Amino acid sequence: MRCQPHNTRQVYIWLNNDQFCLLCDENTGTDRSICEACETDLPWLGDQCERCALPMPLSDLTCTQCSINSPAFNEVVAAWLYDFPVDTLVTRFKHQGKWPMGRLLAELFAQFLQYRFNEGLARPDILLPVPLGTKRLRQRGYNQAAMLAGWLGASLQLAVNERLLKRIKQTPAQQGLDAKSRKRNLLGAFELDAGAEVRGKHIALIDDVLTTGSTADVIARMLRQAGARQVDVYCLARTPKPGD
Template structure:
């Protein structure tokens, strides 16, 4: 009885911290929500991280049909969750409500996904590069959410983060508000690499909050490859399901 009373009193005193369900506890994410939304039980394409049909556990995942038909310029993608309710609300809170503590949560969940991934398919990169924002959007928002995720992710994985490995040389419309067929043209030639020597012959990890059509990461990976990058892996907190791209 004493233990039950103490546990009940502790629960009453603790703030309701789970950002998804509001359950009382000391962490931003309760164990139940962590298991439900971030357990990563469903197989994903090793290249683009789109969901794959169930397959025997002893078989390595094959690339999806789209990646087999037209291989992207990036080589692999690790995602912590699907960009769907209720996870998508967290991304919006980070971007538009300045809930920067969520960036550390995203980084931790993404680091967990990286550690679960098969190291043979997903070797660690030499450097992490946050997807850069244009000057106008950076000025409006006041921070780059990709960089806010990349810093704690790099610390968790023991990988250096280079905040300006890539720069955005022109402002573009938000990809999320651009028609799907116009997204490639919208992002084309938007990036530059100031120091080729940091990229040449190396494996670069790109960090972003959400991957939808993949055009932004595709363009940035192509830019890195033109400057000599040997391999590019995407690390994204959330992956938009293909039917909603």
């Protein structure tokens, strides 16, 4: 079983040498594992819903779903559309243990978040990774959201708390379910640690990909009921609306 990696282990040693681009295999000439051309060509998320970051045809719009059922979270901040090659990098990081690919995405996402902070996005008090159930964590050997949170916290000097939230119910995989089924699937799945103090805090949930937002909405609602002042969602990528 793989174990959650420490910050000083092989993934960091690997990244501190002159790198070949993980996408085109060309020497980047730096310690970065992506070349400038490939970074530019990533599927950066453009116009989007102001609440859930769903790709939209114009800016400054709110999608129909958020207008009808306002989510408990305040805002989703995502860098990319879940499309090639980001989808491949996320999948290999998440399911195949390719930690350098996750580290690369975290580095780029940290730069994106710092730009947003400089432009006026409020910095959160705590980064809170979405937890895995015990069985899935044992099978996979690591929680990709926790790894992302750790890398982002170190880069942006933000506090990370992996113990504040627990997943107490093992739910079936969410892939392939619609929003209503996902929410039903998540009933009673999470709880806050008995000693958790979130009152008045600005919390950012960390996950790899946002699909329907059901998981984020359930957790955000729990945090708001516990007194959190603001709950945002930071994720690497946002999926488009099915059929788009």
